[in-house]
Amino acid sequence: MVEVKGAIFSMQSYKALGPHGFQPNFFKTYWHIVGNDVWKMVSDALASGSIDPNLAETMMVPIPKVDIPQSFKDLRPTNLCNVLLNIISKVIVSHIRPFLNDFIGPFHSSFIPNRGTSDNVVIVQEIVHHMHTKKGKK
Numbered sequence: 001m002v003e004v005k006g007a008i009f010s011m012q013s014y015k016a017l018g019p020h021g022f023q024p025n026f027f028k029t030y031w032h033i034v035g036n037d038v039w040k041m042v043s044d045a046l047a048s049g050s051i052d053p054n055l056a057e058t059m060m061v062p063i064p065k066v067d068i069p070q071s072f073k074d075l076r077p078t079n080l081c082n083v084l085l086n087i088i089s090k091v092i093v094s095h096i097r098p099f100l101n102d103f104i105g106p107f108h109s110s111f112i113p114n115r116g117t118s119d120n121v122v123i124v125q126e127i128v129h130h131m132h133t134k135k136g137k138k
Helices: 002-009 024-029 031-048 083-103 117-137
Strands: 058-064 075-081
Touching: 002 024, 002 031, 002 083, 024 031, 024 083, 031 083, 075 083
Parallel strands: none
Antiparallel strands: 058 075
């Protein structure tokens, strides 16, 4: 129960709505009413290894990159996931986080704290510089 409550309370309260229409703030505000049901849903999902397929529904929404979009290239697609699915994901991640370094290689940046995309950019720049140096010597 503590993990599930921690997962929901760690979310931004007014994140975009998922398909069910509830923001994290709803679950925070009414935790005293819905908390046991949410905990049971998460607990059942973890125990069975499956979820209600409706929880996996996602809405793809185009977000404008510019003030007045003129074409599709002016839009960035984003997926709005169900808050309940995000809770399950956060609980699973909290369980596997201590083991991620053992499973994810040193050149993969996703999911690892203190590793970001910018690290990959630096590595690529070093490789390209090294290749140019070798080519120049030949």
